[in-house]
Amino acid sequence: MSSSPPPPEPAPAAPAPAETAWARALRRLLPPGAPLPDEDHLDYSFSVDLPDAPAPAARAPPSPSAAVPRPLPLQRHRRRISRFLFRAAPGPPPRRASPSPPSSPDTAPTPTSLSLSASPLRAPKSPSPPPPLPQLEPPAPAHAAAGGRRRACARCGKGGRIAVAMGILGDQRQEECLACGARYCAGCVLRAMGSMPEGRKCVACIGAPVADPRRRARLGKGSRLLARVLAPAELRQVMRAERGCAANQVRPHEVVVNGRRLLQGELDLLLGCAVPPDRLVPGRYWYDKDSGLWGKEGERPDRIVNSKLSVGGKLRADASNGTTQVFVNGREITKTELRMLKLANVQCSRNTHFWLYDDGSYEEEGQNIIKGNIWQKASTRLIANLFSLPIPPGYSHGLKGDATGDSGRFVPDYLEQKSVHKLLLVGLEGSGSSTIFKQAKFLYGSKFSSGELLDLKLMIQINVYKYLSTLLEWRECFEDQAMKEDRELCTIDKAAGETGVAQTRPSLYSLNQRLMQFADWLLEIVALGDLDAFFPAATREYAPIVQEVWKDTAIQATYKRNNEFHFLPDVASYFLDRVVEISSNEYEPTEKDILYAEGINQWNGLSLLEFSLDERYQFTDSYVDKPDDPSMLTKYQLIRINSKGLNGGLRCLEMLQEVRAIIFCISLADYDQMWVQGSGELSNKMISSRDMFEDVISHPSFEDTTCVLLLNKYDSFEAKVNRVPLTVCDWFADFSPVKPHHTHQSLASHAYYYIALKFKDLYSSISDRKLFVFQTKALERKTVDDAFRYIREVLRWDDVKNSDAFGSVEDSLCSMDMSSSS
Numbered sequence: 001m002s003s004s005p006p007p008p009e010p011a012p013a014a015p016a017p018a019e020t021a022w023a024r025a026l027r028r029l030l031p032p033g034a035p036l037p038d039e040d041h042l043d044y045s046f047s048v049d050l051p052d053a054p055a056p057a058a059r060a061p062p063s064p065s066a067a068v069p070r071p072l073p074l075q076r077h078r079r080r081i082s083r084f085l086f087r088a089a090p091g092p093p094p095r096r097a098s099p100s101p102p103s104s105p106d107t108a109p110t111p112t113s114l115s116l117s118a119s120p121l122r123a124p125k126s127p128s129p130p131p132p133l134p135q136l137e138p139p140a141p142a143h144a145a146a147g148g149r150r151r152a153c154a155r156c157g158k159g160g161r162i163a164v165a166m167g168i169l170g171d172q173r174q175e176e177c178l179a180c181g182a183r184y185c186a187g188c189v190l191r192a193m194g195s196m197p198e199g200r201k202c203v204a205c206i207g208a209p210v211a212d213p214r215r216r217a218r219l220g221k222g223s224r225l226l227a228r229v230l231a232p233a234e235l236r237q238v239m240r241a242e243r244g245c246a247a248n249q250v251r252p253h254e255v256v257v258n259g260r261r262l263l264q265g266e267l268d269l270l271l272g273c274a275v276p277p278d279r280l281v282p283g284r285y286w287y288d289k290d291s292g293l294w295g296k297e298g299e300r301p302d303r304i305v306n307s308k309l310s311v312g313g314k315l316r317a318d319a320s321n322g323t324t325q326v327f328v329n330g331r332e333i334t335k336t337e338l339r340m341l342k343l344a345n346v347q348c349s350r351n352t353h354f355w356l357y358d359d360g361s362y363e364e365e366g367q368n369i370i371k372g373n374i375w376q377k378a379s380t381r382l383i384a385n386l387f388s389l390p391i392p393p394g395y396s397h398g399l400k401g402d403a404t405g406d407s408g409r410f411v412p413d414y415l416e417q418k419s420v421h422k423l424l425l426v427g428l429e430g431s432g433s434s435t436i437f438k439q440a441k442f443l444y445g446s447k448f449s450s451g452e453l454l455d456l457k458l459m460i461q462i463n464v465y466k467y468l469s470t471l472l473e474w475r476e477c478f479e480d481q482a483m484k485e486d487r488e489l490c491t492i493d494k495a496a497g498e499t500g501v502a503q504t505r506p507s508l509y510s511l512n513q514r515l516m517q518f519a520d521w522l523l524e525i526v527a528l529g530d531l532d533a534f535f536p537a538a539t540r541e542y543a544p545i546v547q548e549v550w551k552d553t554a555i556q557a558t559y560k561r562n563n564e565f566h567f568l569p570d571v572a573s574y575f576l577d578r579v580v581e582i583s584s585n586e587y588e589p590t591e592k593d594i595l596y597a598e599g600i601n602q603w604n605g606l607s608l609l610e611f612s613l614d615e616r617y618q619f620t621d622s623y624v625d626k627p628d629d630p631s632m633l634t635k636y637q638l639i640r641i642n643s644k645g646l647n648g649g650l651r652c653l654e655m656l657q658e659v660r661a662i663i664f665c666i667s668l669a670d671y672d673q674m675w676v677q678g679s680g681e682l683s684n685k686m687i688s689s690r691d692m693f694e695d696v697i698s699h700p701s702f703e704d705t706t707c708v709l710l711l712n713k714y715d716s717f718e719a720k721v722n723r724v725p726l727t728v729c730d731w732f733a734d735f736s737p738v739k740p741h742h743t744h745q746s747l748a749s750h751a752y753y754y755i756a757l758k759f760k761d762l763y764s765s766i767s768d769r770k771l772f773v774f775q776t777k778a779l780e781r782k783t784v785d786d787a788f789r790y791i792r793e794v795l796r797w798d799d800v801k802n803s804d805a806f807g808s809v810e811d812s813l814c815s816m817d818m819s820s821s822s
């Protein structure tokens, strides 16, 4: 908090006398007493939670008696965890920066001001914060702001900047002519554009081409204004005409293929073939007739179109600016293509010349022997997909089932030829990234296949043994500790003159001999790293004894002290309670088991999920003609890499091309947890997450990539933060919340905003972009759905921001959904 500027003081509840209609309406949307945000400095870049929980005590930090376990060098234990033993009491109270002085309401941030700086239009009673979707427009593009009149309606002259600001509340938006760029307000658009036989064009512009190529991005995409003035069926017809009419198509002379301008017949051939270049815009392209590879001049291929089309000139060796000295059909390929071929085990030394055919088969020039088929292997298609190289459409169907797991479900049709937003989901182990992935699969993907379920089942079964071994290790530590104390007592008694031999007695943590034998055996296996090998043969055989050990009073007593140790997930008891059921042959993981399981499959490395989201967004009345045309839906590809996969200097991130957004997942509840870093050092888990976050966002591959931070496990965090002070994490040492009486902000919300701002500050110190933050409880599906819709809005807003740089898309859908955060 200290690093962020002091938030504005809460405004008085009554509206100021000079308030505008805009301000009055906005105030109705805000919680009582909330100050109006500064119109020019709205920040929607993080979601907020205006809690419905009653306010706890006025001064928030919990008492020092809620001591947090601190590291205690107890003894060198023979097993791995002893080094990391912690105990709660007796021991020094948690270290705090200093007893925080009572902060004055003037200087400390108030919950109200926090919420407002975050998202003023957040509905107060929602359990999880929906994306900040005010019906506000983004700030005027630079040219419009400067010119003012530029936004006036070309017919009635009304509008301009203030009217657009009024448009925040709904009814003064404008529509732009695709040809000349004139803008019309809702009242004039139908008169100015008539029946729109070619879509959004002034009557006088009918027949004229779409002058600015950047306006092409809007072709066929509806807008809120049109949705208001036209009936849905009419709007669909207009959008279809806009996409399909001849005048709006690219013109032959605007398209250069292999160094030659196209003729009308060639363009017709290109656009009329079964797999045409998607959304062809004016530009210079190269085309490999034999393989069907197609790309922009000087760049790697970006799609595969029909082969053998007689269009354009001859393919040149330097068409894609390759520098690899490896040639495919006469073109020197790019480094990315070479990397992909190498990973696909295609032998390509320097000066190799290949012939590649449209079915993926290839041969070396002059040898006349087909050496293989590059598209046949699922792994090659995956790699191509990750490198954003195109894949032929024919390969998405028949071979879908030839690999297991999500990473085996490659590339449905749309992935090959249409634009897909790649979302990279990462986070430290246990942050919940795989839970979010699984929720996304439940929400938008297909059902878990039988192969995937089997993987999950094996993973759950083996994890039960891991949980038990963790408990057994801690039991040993506690037993040693208890015996040591007992011996000390005996020594004192002896010194006091009592007779008898000082003998250590079994403690609460002692196991009987039979169980002890099993425990020793299991711990040996774990210590040797053999659990995976010994499993799954032992599952069913040992299930009854695992159950017996779990129910034993010694283990239950150990489990009761689980707040004193780490590395045991909350879900351990959920699965251990059902060990016999889980270990049976017939066991099938339920939906809840799948979510609770830690991971996605046994390898738990890389997983892919392709999906699209329903365009009708709950917080807006945005309109897209989706029902008729599913191809209009934006497609996403969620790529989840677990933290182990990111080890080794994040090298695998270099392979990922064109990632549209990083979704970084952090568990809020990690602030008091410990974590063994790659170096073997023990550190606070939140700080380890922070370090990983820094590494990922400063990776050169993601310089221009949008980042959304998901602060997950808010449920655990809410429960924990009242017990364990946030300040136990050194990074949060200056957290000192103040609770003004007129708000109902809980300590958890305070702490959440504080953490969000810490990350935002960190991000802005590294990047000149804005960090978007969203709160999730990944076990609650709705919050994950909200998170993905939020991410969609962030990306749309990004698009609008970019388009606004060209001054062309003020009226696009996106502009209504997400306002500026700059």
Ligand SMILES: Nc1nc2c(ncn2[C@@H]2O[C@H](COP(=O)(O)OP(=O)(O)OP(=O)(O)O)[C@@H](O)[C@H]2O)c(=O)[nH]1
Residues within 6 Å of the ligand: 427, 428, 429, 430, 431, 432, 433, 434, 435, 436, 569, 570, 571, 595, 596, 597, 598, 599, 600, 604, 642, 643, 644, 712, 713, 714, 715, 716, 776, 777, 778, 779, 780
């Ligand atoms: N209480 C609570 N538990 C959660 C939440 N999200 C995930 N979990 C649980 O936390 C555990 C770890 O979550 P994962 O999704 O496996 O974490 P991860 O980031 O995938 O970690 P790795 O797979 O180990 O890299 C699982 O048992 C989840 O059920 C949450 O929001 N609240």
Ligand SMILES: [Mg+2]
Residues within 6 Å of the ligand: 430, 434, 435, 597, 598, 599, 600
């Ligand atoms: Mg996991």
